[in-house]
Amino acid sequence: MPHEGCDGCLARPLAICASIPASDTQVLEAEAGEVLLPTGATLAHEGDPRREVYTVTRGMLRRVRLLPDGRRLVAGFLMAGDFIGFSGAPHYRHTLEAVTDCMLCVFPLRSMRELCRRFPDLESGMLAQACSELDATRGSLMLLGRLGPSERLAGFLVELAERQQRRGGAAHHVDLPMTRADIADHLGLTIETVSRSFTKLRQSGAIAFEDPRRIDLVELAALRSAAGL
Amino acid sequence: MPHEGCDGCLARPLAICASIPASDTQVLEAEAGEVLLPTGATLAHEGDPRREVYTVTRGMLRRVRLLPDGRRLVAGFLMAGDFIGFSGAPHYRHTLEAVTDCMLCVFPLRSMRELCRRFPDLESGMLAQACSELDATRGSLMLLGRLGPSERLAGFLVELAERQQRRGGAAHHVDLPMTRADIADHLGLTIETVSRSFTKLRQSGAIAFEDPRRIDLVELAALRSAAGL
DNA sequence: CGTCCGTTTGATCTGTGTCAATCGCTGTGG
DNA sequence: CCACAGCGATTGACACAGATCAAACGGACG
Numbered sequence A, B: 001m002p003h004e005g006c007d008g009c010l011a012r013p014l015a016i017c018a019s020i021p022a023s024d025t026q027v028l029e030a031e032a033g034e035v036l037l038p039t040g041a042t043l044a045h046e047g048d049p050r051r052e053v054y055t056v057t058r059g060m061l062r063r064v065r066l067l068p069d070g071r072r073l074v075a076g077f078l079m080a081g082d083f084i085g086f087s088g089a090p091h092y093r094h095t096l097e098a099v100t101d102c103m104l105c106v107f108p109l110r111s112m113r114e115l116c117r118r119f120p121d122l123e124s125g126m127l128a129q130a131c132s133e134l135d136a137t138r139g140s141l142m143l144l145g146r147l148g149p150s151e152r153l154a155g156f157l158v159e160l161a162e163r164q165q166r167r168g169g170a171a172h173h174v175d176l177p178m179t180r181a182d183i184a185d186h187l188g189l190t191i192e193t194v195s196r197s198f199t200k201l202r203q204s205g206a207i208a209f210e211d212p213r214r215i216d217l218v219e220l221a222a223l224r225s226a227a228g229l
Numbered sequence C: 001c002g003t004c005c006g007t008t009t010g011a012t013c014t015g016t017g018t019c020a021a022t023c024g025c026t027g028t029g030g
Numbered sequence D: 001c002c003a004c005a006g007c008g009a010t011t012g013a014c015a016c017a018g019a020t021c022a023a024a025c026g027g028a029c030g
Helices: A022-031 A109-118 A120-146 A149-166 A180-187 A191-203 A220-226 B022-031 B109-118 B120-146 B149-166 B180-187 B191-203 B220-226
Strands: A033-037 A042-044 A052-058 A061-066 A072-078 A095-098 A102-108 A173-175 A214-217 B033-037 B042-044 B052-058 B061-066 B072-078 B095-098 B102-108 B173-175 B214-217
Touching (some): A052 A109, A061 A180, A072 A120, A072 B120, A102 A109, A109 A120, A120 A149, A120 B180, A149 A173, A149 A180, A149 A214, A149 A220, A180 A191, A180 B120, B061 B180, B072 B180, B102 B109, B109 B120, B149 B180, B149 B191, B149 B214, B149 B220, B180 B191
Antiparallel strands (some): A033 A102, A042 A095, A052 A102, A061 A072, A061 A095, A173 A214, B033 B102, B042 B095, B061 B072, B061 B095, B173 B214
């Protein structure tokens, strides 16, 4: 599928694409393909050879790893502007599944390398984005390693809210397109404990919600400090 | 302190420095300083402004974060060849402490940016190394999120052994310069549980040791599969 | 109207944290 | 040279947080 064009792309300002001047976007468009992914579909399987990289332009994906005995870890969620391809491995280390309907730009790995040679700023931009992702991933280590269930949930909600805010959302509000099971597997908990943590945060007045997928962060400061931020 | 020279540097082949041709190392040496850090000393504090980047040339450091109530997380260990400075934040997000006596090369952040402009291969090398670090950090997420104590320990030992092997160590052997407390705070466990996991792995025959700091990985394959690798 | 799926809530069980004691090595001072 | 203090590691007893098992609820959809 050909590419729709960078001009109207809502993800562009957040993505590595922004490192290439607007005047040169036709070079990008020439190399890029486009992928539409319906809810639940998988973009790539753990173990597949890694031949492409992607930028998410719409929707949300999850990065999943499964153990032989069925234990599941959701290593992260990807949103518009996020880059898929910061890895040194020749094979995918996670399965990538669409949490919602998604749209992505695809680049063959070799085209991306070519583009980096041609636009050194693109490589700088990628390094910068890889560094941010490292910061974020190291933050998750603290969540998983040393925080209790409600604290983990607080940290997760705050981080998601901030990412959604950068994409035009309200500061004190989070949308949760993923299920409780996804959240549990992301936070190293069970569905039940996640649910209990939601009600505990609600009873404490830190959050409020009718719809379990649309959360108001009433006491943002309290949530941040609970998560050690 | 001036720089000793890249020629004899044992860390060079493992570090980002390898991206700069041997013929140009005098440019590196001109920008670099050298730091000696005795055991227990701290290189930088969480929250300090981040003005330099480092390459570890000798010894081991730990990357620590502390919560107000005293909970501690060791986000990782740094060894010869590892780069300190993959972060988008203007301040350190972790305290860096010497586990053993250490030696490091220092570069002012601005010199590093200058070097990247001058040697595009350096920037590529940094991106590649940042990607490996992302792979490794995402691996830790699985350890912390979904594995039991003995599995976490197994994964930790295997990963350390591999890193030491790349630096000339034996495949089936690990040296642990850090204390059980460091390991516990790295794996999200208590000292006691770490100790019990060591004896459990020993009783199962997977590892063997007299000295608690020098471990033989007797059943490397079993350890790898326990860790989900 | 009934089924299905995601979420919430309740009851019980278990693994890991907590508290406490012991071991063994190292280094120090009598 | 030996006694002892101090620290890291190990082992044991117990408690409790979170997992597991089980049930009920509510909205979406046929």
